[in-house]
Amino acid sequence: MAEVHLEKVVKKYGSFQVVHGIDLEIAHNEFVVFVGPSGCGKSTTLRMIAGLESISGGNIRIGDRVVNDLPPRSRNISMVFQNYALYPHMTVRENLGFSLKIANKPQAEIEAAVNEAAEILSLTPLMDRRPAELSGGQRQRVAMGRAIVRHPDVFLFDEPLSNLDAKLRNQMRVEIKKLHAKIKTTIIYVTHDQVEAMTLADRIVIMRNGHIEQQGTPLDVFTNPVNTFVATFIGSPPMNLIDGTVEAGHVVFSDGSRLPVPPRYAASEGQKVQFGVRADNIMPIGHALPPEEHMAELDMTVSLSEPLGTETILFGEISGTEVQAKMFNPRPVVPGERMRFQVTLDKCHLFDAESGHNLRV
Amino acid sequence: MDSNLSHRLKARALKLAHLATLFVAMSIICLPGLWIVLNSFRPTVEIMAKPPVWIPNELNLDHYRSMFGGIGEGGVPVLTYFMNSLVISVTSTVIALLVGMAGGYAFARYKFKGKAALFVGLMVTRAVPGVALSLPLFIVYARIGIIDTHFGMILTYVAMNVPFTVWLIDGFFRQVPKELAEAAEIDGCTRWQAFWRVEFPVAKAGIASAGIFAFLTSWNEYALASQLTRSVTSKTMPVGLLDFTSEFTLNWGGMCALAVLMIIPALVLTFLVQKHLIAGLTFGGVKG
Numbered sequence: 001m002a003e004v005h006l007e008k009v010v011k012k013y014g015s016f017q018v019v020h021g022i023d024l025e026i027a028h029n030e031f032v033v034f035v036g037p038s039g040c041g042k043s044t045t046l047r048m049i050a051g052l053e054s055i056s057g058g059n060i061r062i063g064d065r066v067v068n069d070l071p072p073r074s075r076n077i078s079m080v081f082q083n084y085a086l087y088p089h090m091t092v093r094e095n096l097g098f099s100l101k102i103a104n105k106p107q108a109e110i111e112a113a114v115n116e117a118a119e120i121l122s123l124t125p126l127m128d129r130r131p132a133e134l135s136g137g138q139r140q141r142v143a144m145g146r147a148i149v150r151h152p153d154v155f156l157f158d159e160p161l162s163n164l165d166a167k168l169r170n171q172m173r174v175e176i177k178k179l180h181a182k183i184k185t186t187i188i189y190v191t192h193d194q195v196e197a198m199t200l201a202d203r204i205v206i207m208r209n210g211h212i213e214q215q216g217t218p219l220d221v222f223t224n225p226v227n228t229f230v231a232t233f234i235g236s237p238p239m240n241l242i243d244g245t246v247e248a249g250h251v252v253f254s255d256g257s258r259l260p261v262p263p264r265y266a267a268s269e270g271q272k273v274q275f276g277v278r279a280d281n282i283m284p285i286g287h288a289l290p291p292e293e294h295m296a297e298l299d300m301t302v303s304l305s306e307p308l309g310t311e312t313i314l315f316g317e318i319s320g321t322e323v324q325a326k327m328f329n330p331r332p333v334v335p336g337e338r339m340r341f342q343v344t345l346d347k348c349h350l351f352d353a354e355s356g357h358n359l360r361v
Numbered sequence: 362m363d364s365n366l367s368h369r370l371k372a373r374a375l376k377l378a379h380l381a382t383l384f385v386a387m388s389i390i391c392l393p394g395l396w397i398v399l400n401s402f403r404p405t406v407e408i409m410a411k412p413p414v415w416i417p418n419e420l421n422l423d424h425y426r427s428m429f430g431g432i433g434e435g436g437v438p439v440l441t442y443f444m445n446s447l448v449i450s451v452t453s454t455v456i457a458l459l460v461g462m463a464g465g466y467a468f469a470r471y472k473f474k475g476k477a478a479l480f481v482g483l484m485v486t487r488a489v490p491g492v493a494l495s496l497p498l499f500i501v502y503a504r505i506g507i508i509d510t511h512f513g514m515i516l517t518y519v520a521m522n523v524p525f526t527v528w529l530i531d532g533f534f535r536q537v538p539k540e541l542a543e544a545a546e547i548d549g550c551t552r553w554q555a556f557w558r559v560e561f562p563v564a565k566a567g568i569a570s571a572g573i574f575a576f577l578t579s580w581n582e583y584a585l586a587s588q589l590t591r592s593v594t595s596k597t598m599p600v601g602l603l604d605f606t607s608e609f610t611l612n613w614g615g616m617c618a619l620a621v622l623m624i625i626p627a628l629v630l631t632f633l634v635q636k637h638l639i640a641g642l643t644f645g646g647v648k649g
Contacts, residue, residue, distance in 0.1 A: 098545075
């Protein structure tokens with residue numbers, strides 16, 4: 001039951017700075033996901049909130065308390081680790097009840113809380129097993145159970161699903177979302193997987209090199225990326241970025257093909273830009289999603305196709321850059337086939353080639 | 362011939378060869394021990410017989426009886442030696458384990474200046490043969506007056522064992538994932554509680570094995586003890602064996618009997634602790 005405030009939080013290892021003055025406000029009950037490539041400082045930030053790393057500058061507040069120098073045990077948080085970190089010498093029951101036992105809670109209360117957590121995560125039949133006798137998914141659930149028995153103010157997840165196989169990961173993702181709906185606690189979740197970030201988050205915080213690049217709802221960062229980094233990091237397949245030059249209201253690519261400057265975008269004549277278009281917005285004519293509205297057309301030679309069932313990903317090239325496009329109601333495509341594509345200009349972006357900033361006005 | 366049959370025969374022959382080799386190897390390892398036990402139960406005539414008597418004609422407890430007998434009947438102060446050995450070995454093992462745990466944990470978990478040099482330094486002390494130190498130790502101990510005392514022996518054995526226990530226990534703590542202690546701290550433990558309630562129990566098996574090594578080293582040590590102990594106040598059992606030598610004779614039977622008494626506690630301890638040496642306890646807490 002608490003909000004978390006980060007004010008100009010800095011982390012340095014010697015002279016090497018990994019987190020550069022992060023400002024962030026996380027509301028009560030909010031599910032915030034830190035996402036970014038490895039080494040971007042997301043785990044370090046989480047560990048600073050947990051109290052497992054000291055902070056080199058700034059303030060961290062949980063609720064109305066500044067917790068900068070408090071040890072982890074005084075912060076009323078709980079954390080799920082990437083490798084689960086279950087106590088191997090204890091049974092599932094003892095693992096779940098450990099924190100309450102340390103807090104000297106009466107036996108009856110411990111039992112009630114443990115049973116409740118076990119119920120929520122369907123761990124009841126496993127209570128007397130040890131971690132070594134559990135599967136990956138079960139261990140993951142025990143780790144979450146251990147975190148919820150204490151009714152912490154804030155829940156911290158450090159890449160909790162990255163050790164699970166793809167199927168189990170999807171399943172646990174749903175369970176985490178359900179859990180959040182059930183227990184209503186502030187959650188801070190770290191992942192490098194943008195799909196996890198998109199599906200789980202109320203708000204995504206995209207980090208790179210110790211800076212926050214952008215934050216917002218999943219839809220917001222998907223539709224309005226502030227720069228090329230966010231544009232290519234969020235969404236799968238990543239947004240196509242094609243180098244071009246602005247000439248008379250059009251972006252001209254080096255192979256001579258051209259597309260109009262998207263509406264609501266402004267670029268000066270002769271400016272070097274990157275034209276950003278997602279695969280969903282460049283589709284072969286006749287194979288687009290209804291309504292097949294379009295604002296521009298373009299020819300492209302298809303070099304490769306990846307049929308996925310309901311859709312097929314087509315690979316082509318515009319002025320030396322690989323471009324992925326989507327084809328709905330697919331038909332077989334021969335490599336080398338030249339097709340005409342429609343581009344939904346409304347959903348396209350223009351970035352400055354040098355700074356990578358979005359040029360929307 | 363059927364190729365299946367030939368493969369089966371070959372596998373069987375290999376298995377037989379394997380067992381035979383194992384038997385020969387185990388005989389070589391165990392025979393001296395068995396010979397000691399055997400000799401402690403038979404008369405001196407039979408022990409000294411040439412060619413050796415393999416199958417004993419007569420087994421009795423004469424050597425044990427006389428060993429526990431009074432002075433003049435070939436008796437030695439067995440119980441005193443045993444107590445000396447026990448006090449010295451147990452105390453030095455406990456101290457070596459405590460120091461080893463503190464040191465091993467520090468080496469495994471913390472970064473500090475001169476860590477590598479310190480570690481190498483500890484290992485180098487193991488490279489010096491113990492006997493080479495006996496004369497300097499004798500002189501120093503004699504000067505400060507701790508020659509022929511339990512304290513002197515305990516000090517010696519702690520110094521001998523600490524580098525080894527630090528090194529072993531460092532290895533075991535390295536296997537305990539750091540996240541376990543972190544999880545414990547988040548669960549409400551202090552650093553100290555996290556160690557005793559989580560990291561120590563998980564590394565317990567390794568610490569126990571370090572304990573066995575330290576105990577056996579002290580229990581069996583002869584070279585230094587023979588120099589640093591003078592009388593029954595501090596003589597340990599290995600040194601006590603020398604009581605069976607006199608100017609012109611060697612009481613082989615008595616020596617063997619005392620040796621058997623020495624072996625028993627070591628065996629018992631090893632079996633007791635072995636139960637706790639189940640490997641793989643650390644696994645399962647973290648990813649599989």
